[in-house]
Amino acid sequence: MNRIDKKFEVLKGEGRKALITFITAGDPDIETTYDIVLAIEEVGADIIELGIPYSDPLADGPTIQASSQRALNKGVKIPDIMRIVEKIRFKSDIPLVYLVYYNSIFKYGIQKFLKESKDVGIDGLIIPDLPLEERKDILEEADKYGIYLIPLVAPTSKERIKLITENGKGFVYCVSITGVTGAREDIETDIEEYMKTVSQYTNMPKAIGFGISTPEMAKKLKDFSDGIIVGSALVERIAKGYNKSEMLQEVKSFVSILKEVL
Numbered sequence: 001m002n003r004i005d006k007k008f009e010v011l012k013g014e015g016r017k018a019l020i021t022f023i024t025a026g027d028p029d030i031e032t033t034y035d036i037v038l039a040i041e042e043v044g045a046d047i048i049e050l051g052i053p054y055s056d057p058l059a060d061g062p063t064i065q066a067s068s069q070r071a072l073n074k075g076v077k078i079p080d081i082m083r084i085v086e087k088i089r090f091k092s093d094i095p096l097v098y099l100v101y102y103n104s105i106f107k108y109g110i111q112k113f114l115k116e117s118k119d120v121g122i123d124g125l126i127i128p129d130l131p132l133e134e135r136k137d138i139l140e141e142a143d144k145y146g147i148y149l150i151p152l153v154a155p156t157s158k159e160r161i162k163l164i165t166e167n168g169k170g171f172v173y174c175v176s177i178t179g180v181t182g183a184r185e186d187i188e189t190d191i192e193e194y195m196k197t198v199s200q201y202t203n204m205p206k207a208i209g210f211g212i213s214t215p216e217m218a219k220k221l222k223d224f225s226d227g228i229i230v231g232s233a234l235v236e237r238i239a240k241g242y243n244k245s246e247m248l249q250e251v252k253s254f255v256s257i258l259k260e261v262l
């Protein structure tokens with residue numbers, strides 16, 4: 001059984017919602033990514049998205065763009081990330097998902113990328129720019145390796161939700177707004193209505209992401225979903241310029257207050 005399914009099953013039994021956190025692999029450096037993963041797992045992160053740094057991250061706002069750029073400036077490449085995931089797996093069984101732009105996979109080689117991902121212990125992929133039309137190729141390969149392709153839907157997807165989620169696995173990533181990633185003070189979408197629509201088309205667990213920056217927001221949204229995704233607000237804390245142990249402390253306290261409300 002895939003670690004993602006197992007996680008949602010356990011949480012359901014406990015009557016809790018998943019805390020899904022995003023960090024960019026290699027920001028501030030690849031060894032620190034290892035420390036951050038273990039630190040946030042310790043305080044309650046349920047699933048971790050590892051962003052593969054990319055030079056043209058069109059779905060990302062300034063915070064994650066800058067984070068991606070810092071990792072690229074460090075020279076972080078896919079093999080370094082694979083190596084660190086392999087190292088994490090000696091210590092941790094937390095579900096790990098790559099957030100990766102299609103072009104990165106394509107350039108690396110679809111087959112090679114999926115095989116290595118499987119070998120090191122990746123459970124799923126979120127590919128924000130994968131056109132529905134090209135999904136078939138990658139889906140077949142991913143299935144072969146038991147790696148889940150996590151579908152992304154947006155408030156504008158409407159009846160396309162059925163098509164988008166059809167072969168998806170793990171959970172449905174419900175993008176809260178039309179726009180890019182980034183911490184916000186408010187989400188204007190009628191989330192209740194939106195999530196009802198998504199539920200009409202799929203029985204998969206549903207997680208809401210984009211713009212969630214505080215425990216208050218997470219608390220407000222959790223009743224409509226099976227999980228909450230937080231990226232930029234966490235990346236901001238990693239980037240604040242503390243020394244490493246202060247940064248890990250800050251990140252842990254933020255993740256633990258998020259977890260408390262879920």
Ligand SMILES: O=P(O)(O)OC[C@@H](O)[C@@H](O)c1c[nH]c2ccccc12
Binds near residue numbers: 232
């Ligand atoms: O940063 P936010 O607004 O908290 O949103 C989550 C997000 O960071 C993460 O899931 C993500 C990072 N880059 C993406 C690109 C597309 C979709 C999702 C993502």
